Amino acid sequence: MTADTALLDRVVQAGTAPDAEIFAVVEDAGLGAVVGVLVEExxxxxxxxxNVMPVDIALDVTHESERHRTVFRMVRDRPIAILDGEEPVIRRELRMNVVDLVRRLYGRADHPRTGDFHDAFLPTRPADLTELPEIFASTNQASGALLSGCTVPRIDLGALSVAYGSDKWASFHWYTAHYEKEFAPYRDRPVRILEIGIGGFSGELGGSSLKMWKRYFHRGTVFGLDLFDKSELNQPRLTALTGDQGDTDGLVALAREHGPFDIVIDDGSHENEHVRVSFEALFPYVRSGGLYVIEDLQTSYFPRFGGTADKVAGSKTSVGLVKSLLDDLHHREHATYPGHPTSVTEESVVGVRVYRNVAFIEKGVNGEDGIPRWMDDEAWIALGAIPPSAD
Ligand SMILES: C[S@@+](CC[C@H](N)C(=O)[O-])C[C@H]1O[C@@H](n2cnc3c(N)ncnc32)[C@H](O)[C@@H]1O
Structure with a gap:
């Protein structure tokens, strides 16, 4: 972990910690370094x-008697610039305590969006009053854009998927509605998430869904794995790793270095053999309480992906894998229980939820007991029930 990553990690963790932890991070790293992390976010x-007219907005972040100013230049069709040295024309000054800004960015999604900052709107009289209508409108628009970055975004995953160019919604897949339902309990947590398949294959950089996850999991650390080098995508909270999802040793090494993960998503080659190899290598590195997601189950029925050309998917396919997990979930009910050593999946699969073409496998402690084995007719009758063997 580099110094920058370690600081980011501390700031993210502090988002839901007591104020004292935020103070401690600022004391250790310095206000400027912490503001640097927050401004990147x-x-x-x-x-x-x-806004068509360029607008300069100052954001003053304070801690006790210290103040750190960042000036953002905002204008349509250009990346937002941080002014350094150039003389700004400040149209708005926002002042916020560092604790409040950390909470806005890395606190809970329902953190208030108002009542925690000082504002000076058009602090100086514009030289040319004929421009005033345009200055008003542009300052309003630029401020809206800047403040959208100072909160946990309200997210429609489908819209975000389309905006970033992922195929997870409104293409030939309709996954994001399922993701919203399944991922909602994890949204506020500092999750570690790994997605196999970054996108773009050998020709383009890809990264659409990784950026989508980074936005959705505002406290999350996102890793992607792809056959092709996509490290140009690397940025705070997002790392692109290179490797083959069919290589067990490589996957285990990756998981040892960057895991355990709260969520793993397989959106890679969709070859049935790869799906199985990846699951077997990575499921042990999913945290208890986490999820393993397999996309594109339809390749179970496509022979060129190693699927079966039949109505019933074979045991070596992705659907076959998911069906076997249903058996593992119920292993205590098997006639052979408890006479055989239990597998990782028997011990830790606690939920298997399948939607069209996508499966969510929940990990936990599969330890609930069932009906005692010694329950015979006499015992059922003693309970006042009809014995199962009775006609
Ligand atoms: C469908 S794209 C991923 C799309 C991306 N998850 C998104 O939603 O924007 C599949 C990606 O998997 C990668 N891939 C194919 N075979 C792979 C393998 N054996 N191991 C790792 N990645 C692989 C491809 O290079 C490609 O970039």
Whole structure:
């Protein structure tokens, strides 16, 4: 872990910790370094500015008697610039305590969006009053864009998927509605998430879904794995790793270095053999309480992906794997129980939820007991029940 990553990690963790932890991070790293982390996050989250006239907005972050100023230049069709040296024309000054800004960015999704900052709107009289209508409108639009980056975004995963160019919604897949339902309990947590398959194959950089997850999991650390080098995507809270999902040793090494993960998503080659190899290598590195997701189950029926050309998917397919997990979930009810050593999946699969073409496998402690084996007719009758063997 580099110094930058370690600081980011501490700031993210502090988002839901007592104020004293945020103070401690600022004391250790310095206000400027902490603001640097926060500003990078704001730039990632901001909506694109729509103002035609350039607008400079100052954000003052304070801690006790200290103040750290960042000036953002916002204008349509250009990346937001941080002014350094150039003389700004400040149209708005926002002042916020570092604790409040950390909470806004890395606190709970329902953290308030108002009542925690000082604002000076058009602090100086514009030189040319004929421009005033345009200055008003542009300052309003630029401020809206900047403030969109200073909160946990309200997210429609489908819209975000389309905006970033992922095929997880409104293409030939309709996954994001399922993701919203399944991922909601994890959204506020500092999750570690690994997605196999970054996108773009050998020709393009890809990264659409990784950026989508980074936005959705505002406290999350996102890893992607792809056959092709996509490290150009690397940025705070997002790392692109290179490797083959069919290589067990490589996957285990990756998981030892970067795991355990709260969520693993397989959106890689969709070859049935790869899906199985990846699951067997990585499921042990999913945290208890976490999820393993397999996309594109339809390849179970496509022979060129190693699927079966039949109505019933074979045991070596992805659907076959998911069906076997249903058996493992119920292993205590097997006639052979408890006479055989239990497998990782028997011990830890606690939920298997399948939607069209996508499966969510929940990990936990599969330890609930069933009906005692010694329950015979006499015992059922003693309970006042009809014995199962009775006609
Ligand atoms: C469907 S794309 C992923 C799309 C991305 N998850 C998204 O939603 O934007 C599949 C990616 O898997 C990668 N891939 C194919 N075979 C792989 C393998 N054996 N190991 C790792 N990645 C692989 C491809 O290079 C490609 O970039």
């Amino acid at each position: 704001i730039l990632f989250r901001c909506d694109a500015p729509i």
